[in-house]
Amino acid sequence: MARRRQIYEGKAKIIFEGPEPGTVVQYFKDDATAGNGAKSGVITGKGVLNNRISEYLMQRLGEMGIPTHFIRSLNMREQLVREVEIIPLEVVVRNVVAGSLSKRFGLPEGERLPRTLVEYYYKNDELNDPLISEEHIATFGWAHPQELEEIQSLALRVNDFLCGLFTGVGITLVDFKLEFGRLWQGDEMRIVLADEISPDNCRLWDSRTQEKMDKDRFRRDMGGVGEAYQEVARRLGILPEH
Ligand code: C5P
CATH class of the missing domain: 3.30.470.20 (ATP-grasp fold, B domain)
Structure with a gap:
Protein backbone atom coordinates (compact mmCIF):
# COMPACT_ATOMS: atom_id res chain seq x y z
CA MET A 1 0.00 0.00 0.00
CA ALA A 2 1.34 3.44 -0.87
CA ARG A 3 2.45 5.41 2.18
CA ARG A 4 0.69 8.71 2.72
CA ARG A 5 2.52 11.77 1.55
CA GLN A 6 4.55 13.42 4.26
CA ILE A 7 4.11 17.19 4.28
CA TYR A 8 6.49 18.16 7.06
CA GLU A 9 8.63 16.59 9.76
CA GLY A 10 9.19 18.58 12.93
CA LYS A 11 11.14 17.76 16.08
CA ALA A 12 8.30 15.91 17.82
CA LYS A 13 5.69 15.42 15.10
CA ILE A 14 5.22 14.47 11.46
CA ILE A 15 2.44 15.97 9.36
CA PHE A 16 0.94 13.76 6.66
CA GLU A 17 -1.60 14.54 3.98
CA GLY A 18 -5.10 13.88 5.32
CA PRO A 19 -7.79 11.61 3.86
CA GLU A 20 -9.99 14.54 2.82
CA PRO A 21 -9.09 17.92 1.33
CA GLY A 22 -8.44 20.51 4.00
CA THR A 23 -7.28 17.93 6.55
CA VAL A 24 -3.86 16.71 7.69
CA VAL A 25 -2.74 13.95 10.04
CA GLN A 26 -0.52 14.79 13.03
CA TYR A 27 1.72 11.88 14.01
CA PHE A 28 3.30 12.16 17.48
CA LYS A 29 6.88 10.84 17.71
CA ASP A 30 8.77 9.69 20.80
CA ASP A 31 11.67 11.98 19.85
CA ALA A 32 12.52 14.81 22.20
CA THR A 33 14.79 17.76 21.62
CA ALA A 34 15.77 20.69 23.76
CA GLY A 35 17.69 23.90 23.22
CA ASN A 36 16.53 24.01 19.58
CA GLY A 37 18.01 20.59 18.84
CA ALA A 38 21.20 20.98 20.91
CA LYS A 39 20.08 17.99 22.95
CA SER A 40 18.06 15.09 21.62
CA GLY A 41 16.76 11.75 22.81
CA VAL A 42 13.85 9.36 22.78
CA ILE A 43 11.22 9.14 25.50
CA THR A 44 9.51 5.80 24.95
CA GLY A 45 5.75 6.19 24.82
CA LYS A 46 5.82 10.00 24.79
CA GLY A 47 4.07 10.23 21.42
CA VAL A 48 1.16 8.11 22.62
CA LEU A 49 0.77 10.18 25.79
CA ASN A 50 1.06 13.55 24.05
CA ASN A 51 -1.43 12.50 21.37
CA ARG A 52 -3.93 11.55 24.09
CA ILE A 53 -3.29 14.56 26.34
CA SER A 54 -3.46 17.03 23.45
CA GLU A 55 -6.63 15.41 22.10
CA TYR A 56 -8.26 15.67 25.51
CA LEU A 57 -7.27 19.29 26.10
CA MET A 58 -8.22 20.44 22.58
CA GLN A 59 -11.62 18.73 22.95
CA ARG A 60 -12.29 20.33 26.33
CA LEU A 61 -11.25 23.73 24.94
CA GLY A 62 -13.49 23.19 21.90
CA GLU A 63 -16.42 22.54 24.24
CA MET A 64 -15.63 25.88 25.91
CA GLY A 65 -16.02 27.66 22.58
CA ILE A 66 -12.31 27.95 21.73
CA PRO A 67 -11.94 27.21 18.00
CA THR A 68 -9.24 24.54 17.41
CA HIS A 69 -7.86 22.58 14.47
CA PHE A 70 -8.69 19.24 16.13
CA ILE A 71 -11.15 16.95 14.32
CA ARG A 72 -10.74 13.46 15.78
CA SER A 73 -8.29 10.90 17.05
CA LEU A 74 -7.25 8.26 14.49
CA ASN A 75 -5.16 5.90 16.59
CA MET A 76 -2.67 5.86 19.48
CA ARG A 77 -0.22 8.19 17.75
CA GLU A 78 -2.26 10.06 15.17
CA GLN A 79 -4.98 12.64 15.08
CA LEU A 80 -6.87 14.21 12.20
CA VAL A 81 -6.75 18.01 12.22
CA ARG A 82 -7.79 20.80 9.89
CA GLU A 83 -5.14 22.10 7.55
CA VAL A 84 -4.36 25.65 8.59
CA GLY A 223 15.07 11.48 34.69
CA GLY A 224 11.58 10.06 35.09
CA VAL A 225 10.29 11.94 32.04
CA GLY A 226 7.94 9.24 30.73
CA GLU A 227 6.63 8.57 34.24
CA ALA A 228 5.86 12.27 34.74
CA TYR A 229 3.92 12.50 31.46
CA GLN A 230 2.06 9.34 32.44
CA GLU A 231 1.15 10.84 35.79
CA VAL A 232 -0.28 13.93 34.05
CA ALA A 233 -2.46 11.65 31.87
CA ARG A 234 -3.45 9.56 34.90
CA ARG A 235 -4.56 12.63 36.88
CA LEU A 236 -6.57 13.85 33.91
CA GLY A 237 -8.22 10.41 33.90
CA ILE A 238 -7.07 9.57 30.36
CA LEU A 239 -4.10 7.22 30.79
CA PRO A 240 -4.05 5.09 27.61
CA GLU A 241 -4.31 1.35 28.25
CA HIS A 242 -1.23 -0.76 27.65
O1 C5P B 1 11.86 28.41 27.71
P1 C5P B 1 10.71 29.29 28.09
O2 C5P B 1 10.68 29.62 29.55
O3 C5P B 1 10.64 30.54 27.25
O4 C5P B 1 9.40 28.45 27.76
C1 C5P B 1 8.11 28.92 28.12
C2 C5P B 1 7.09 27.83 27.82
O5 C5P B 1 6.96 27.64 26.43
C3 C5P B 1 7.45 26.47 28.40
O6 C5P B 1 6.28 25.83 28.87
C4 C5P B 1 8.03 25.70 27.23
O7 C5P B 1 7.76 24.32 27.34
C5 C5P B 1 7.29 26.30 26.05
N1 C5P B 1 8.09 26.37 24.82
C6 C5P B 1 7.82 25.52 23.77
N2 C5P B 1 8.55 25.59 22.60
C7 C5P B 1 9.54 26.47 22.48
C8 C5P B 1 9.85 27.36 23.54
C9 C5P B 1 9.10 27.27 24.71
O8 C5P B 1 6.90 24.71 23.84
N3 C5P B 1 10.23 26.53 21.33
Missing part, protein backbone atom coordinates in the same frame (compact mmCIF):
# COMPACT_ATOMS: atom_id res chain seq x y z
CA GLU A 85 -1.89 28.33 7.62
CA ILE A 86 0.34 28.44 10.68
CA ILE A 87 1.01 31.95 11.96
CA PRO A 88 4.78 32.11 12.63
CA LEU A 89 4.43 33.03 16.30
CA GLU A 90 5.03 31.06 19.46
CA VAL A 91 2.60 32.53 21.95
CA VAL A 92 3.85 31.92 25.50
CA VAL A 93 1.49 32.45 28.43
CA ARG A 94 3.02 32.65 31.91
CA ASN A 95 1.48 32.54 35.37
CA VAL A 96 4.60 31.75 37.41
CA VAL A 97 8.25 32.73 36.82
CA ALA A 98 10.27 29.91 35.21
CA GLY A 99 12.61 29.11 32.34
CA SER A 100 13.73 31.90 30.05
CA LEU A 101 11.75 34.54 31.97
CA SER A 102 13.66 33.67 35.12
CA LYS A 103 16.99 33.89 33.25
CA ARG A 104 16.19 37.10 31.36
CA PHE A 105 15.21 39.11 34.42
CA GLY A 106 17.17 37.28 37.13
CA LEU A 107 13.98 36.30 38.96
CA PRO A 108 13.72 33.17 41.11
CA GLU A 109 11.73 30.31 39.58
CA GLY A 110 8.42 29.73 41.31
CA GLU A 111 7.41 33.35 42.01
CA ARG A 112 3.78 33.92 40.97
CA LEU A 113 3.46 36.80 38.49
CA PRO A 114 1.25 39.74 39.56
CA ARG A 115 -0.71 39.23 36.33
CA THR A 116 -0.70 36.78 33.45
CA LEU A 117 2.05 37.57 30.97
CA VAL A 118 1.65 36.89 27.25
CA GLU A 119 4.86 36.89 25.21
CA TYR A 120 5.46 36.43 21.50
CA TYR A 121 8.42 34.68 19.92
CA TYR A 122 9.14 34.59 16.19
CA LYS A 123 8.90 30.94 15.13
CA ASN A 124 12.21 30.46 13.34
CA ASP A 125 14.65 27.67 14.26
CA GLU A 126 17.61 29.30 12.51
CA LEU A 127 17.17 32.42 14.65
CA ASN A 128 16.41 30.43 17.83
CA ASP A 129 12.85 31.77 18.09
CA PRO A 130 13.68 35.33 19.23
CA LEU A 131 11.42 37.22 21.65
CA ILE A 132 9.51 39.91 19.76
CA SER A 133 7.04 42.68 20.50
CA GLU A 134 3.67 43.47 18.94
CA GLU A 135 5.48 46.17 16.97
CA HIS A 136 7.69 43.58 15.25
CA ILE A 137 4.63 41.51 14.42
CA ALA A 138 2.88 44.51 12.85
CA THR A 139 5.99 45.82 11.11
CA PHE A 140 6.92 42.52 9.49
CA GLY A 141 3.28 41.60 8.85
CA TRP A 142 3.43 38.23 10.65
CA ALA A 143 -0.11 38.82 11.87
CA HIS A 144 -2.60 41.61 11.29
CA PRO A 145 -3.20 43.75 14.43
CA GLN A 146 -6.80 42.50 14.51
CA GLU A 147 -5.58 38.90 14.31
CA LEU A 148 -3.12 39.54 17.12
CA GLU A 149 -5.90 40.92 19.30
CA GLU A 150 -7.88 37.72 18.66
CA ILE A 151 -4.80 35.58 19.39
CA GLN A 152 -4.17 37.33 22.69
CA SER A 153 -7.79 37.04 23.75
CA LEU A 154 -7.88 33.32 22.84
CA ALA A 155 -4.56 32.70 24.65
CA LEU A 156 -5.93 34.27 27.85
CA ARG A 157 -9.16 32.24 27.61
CA VAL A 158 -7.15 29.05 27.10
CA ASN A 159 -5.07 29.96 30.16
CA ASP A 160 -8.14 30.58 32.34
CA PHE A 161 -9.67 27.27 31.39
CA LEU A 162 -6.48 25.19 31.64
CA CYS A 163 -5.48 26.75 34.98
CA GLY A 164 -8.80 25.62 36.44
CA LEU A 165 -8.64 22.19 34.85
CA PHE A 166 -5.11 21.50 36.11
CA THR A 167 -5.74 22.98 39.56
CA GLY A 168 -8.58 20.46 39.88
CA VAL A 169 -6.09 17.59 39.52
CA GLY A 170 -3.41 19.06 41.80
CA ILE A 171 -1.23 20.59 39.08
CA THR A 172 -0.05 24.20 38.73
CA LEU A 173 0.02 25.47 35.15
CA VAL A 174 3.23 27.52 35.29
CA ASP A 175 3.46 28.46 31.61
CA PHE A 176 2.84 27.08 28.15
CA LYS A 177 3.27 27.75 24.46
CA LEU A 178 0.48 27.94 21.88
CA GLU A 179 0.45 28.18 18.12
CA PHE A 180 -2.40 29.52 16.04
CA GLY A 181 -3.38 29.10 12.42
CA ARG A 182 -5.62 30.70 9.82
CA LEU A 183 -8.47 28.44 8.79
CA TRP A 184 -9.95 29.37 5.44
CA GLN A 185 -13.53 28.38 4.66
CA GLY A 186 -14.40 29.89 1.31
CA ASP A 187 -13.65 33.59 1.60
CA GLU A 188 -13.95 33.52 5.38
CA MET A 189 -10.94 33.22 7.64
CA ARG A 190 -10.94 32.25 11.29
CA ILE A 191 -8.06 32.10 13.76
CA VAL A 192 -7.91 28.66 15.41
CA LEU A 193 -5.71 27.04 18.01
CA ALA A 194 -3.30 24.62 16.30
CA ASP A 195 -0.29 22.38 17.02
CA GLU A 196 -0.55 20.57 20.38
CA ILE A 197 -0.92 21.16 24.11
CA SER A 198 1.07 18.59 26.07
CA PRO A 199 3.79 18.34 28.73
CA ASP A 200 6.25 19.03 25.85
CA ASN A 201 5.08 22.62 25.67
CA CYS A 202 3.66 23.31 29.13
CA ARG A 203 5.32 23.63 32.52
CA LEU A 204 3.27 21.59 34.97
CA TRP A 205 4.22 21.41 38.64
CA ASP A 206 2.67 19.22 41.29
CA SER A 207 0.73 21.77 43.37
CA ARG A 208 1.73 20.18 46.68
CA THR A 209 5.39 19.17 46.14
CA GLN A 210 6.28 21.54 43.22
CA GLU A 211 7.73 18.51 41.46
CA LYS A 212 8.13 19.04 37.72
CA MET A 213 5.82 16.94 35.52
CA ASP A 214 6.89 18.20 32.10
CA LYS A 215 9.68 18.43 29.54
CA ASP A 216 11.96 20.32 31.96
CA ARG A 217 12.74 16.83 33.36
CA PHE A 218 14.32 16.06 29.97
CA ARG A 219 15.86 19.51 29.45
CA ARG A 220 17.50 19.37 32.90
CA ASP A 221 18.42 15.65 32.90
CA MET A 222 16.22 14.92 35.88
